Amino acid sequence: MRVLAAALLVAFAAPAFPQTAPPASAETARERWEKLTPEQREALRQRWQAFQELSPGRQAEIRERLERWRAMPPAQRDEILALWKAFRQLPPDERHDILQLFRRFREMSPERQAQVQSIFQKLVQSPPEVRQHYLENLRTWRQLTPAQRESLKESWQKRHERP
Numbered sequence: 001m002r003v004l005a006a007a008l009l010v011a012f013a014a015p016a017f018p019q020t021a022p023p024a025s026a027e028t029a030r031e032r033w034e035k036l037t038p039e040q041r042e043a044l045r046q047r048w049q050a051f052q053e054l055s056p057g058r059q060a061e062i063r064e065r066l067e068r069w070r071a072m073p074p075a076q077r078d079e080i081l082a083l084w085k086a087f088r089q090l091p092p093d094e095r096h097d098i099l100q101l102f103r104r105f106r107e108m109s110p111e112r113q114a115q116v117q118s119i120f121q122k123l124v125q126s127p128p129e130v131r132q133h134y135l136e137n138l139r140t141w142r143q144l145t146p147a148q149r150e151s152l153k154e155s156w157q158k159r160h161e162r163p
Contacts, residue, residue: 086124090131097135098123 036044051059069077087095098120105116123131141149 083124090124094131094135097138 033041051062054062072080087098090098101116101120105113108116123134126134144152
C-alpha cells in the first residue's frame with residue numbers, strides 16, 4: 001500500500017517527475033536534450049520555469065521526492081506510472097473528487113490512511129459504473145448534516161450487528 005501513497009505523491013508533483021524511467025545508459029544531459037522533440041523541449045522548459053517560480057521549500061520537497069523516485073526499483077516505478085495513467089484517464093469530476101480526498105488524506109492518522117489507500121486502489125481499478133455509484137454515494141453523504149450522518153451510521157451498525 002505504500003506504493004499507492006507514493007503514486008499519489010508522484011501524481012501531485014507530476015510536473016517535476018519524468019513520465020518514464022530515466023535512461024539506463026550513461027548519456028549526458030546534453031545528449032538526452034538533443035534527442036527530445038521540439039515539443040518535448042518546450043514542455044521541459046515550461047516545467048523548469050514553473051519549478052523556478054516555486055518557493056525554496058517546495059523546490060526542496062520536490063527534489064527529495066525526485067530522489068526517492070530515482071531510488072525506487074524499476075518495477076515499483078512502473079506500477080506507480082500505471083496508477084498515474086489510470087488516474088489521468090478518469091473523468092475530470094472523478095479526478096477532482098479523488099484530489100479532494102487526497103487533501104484530507106494528508107491530515108489522517110496512519111491507520112485511517114491505510115483504509116483510504118485500500119479504497120482508492122479499489123476505486124481506480126473498478127469498472128466505471130461502480131466508481132460512479134461510489135462517487136454518487138460520496139456526494140450524497142457530503143450533503144448530509146452531521147446529525148443525519150450519525151443517524152445513518154447508527155442505523156447501519158444496528159443492521160450489521162452480530163447476534
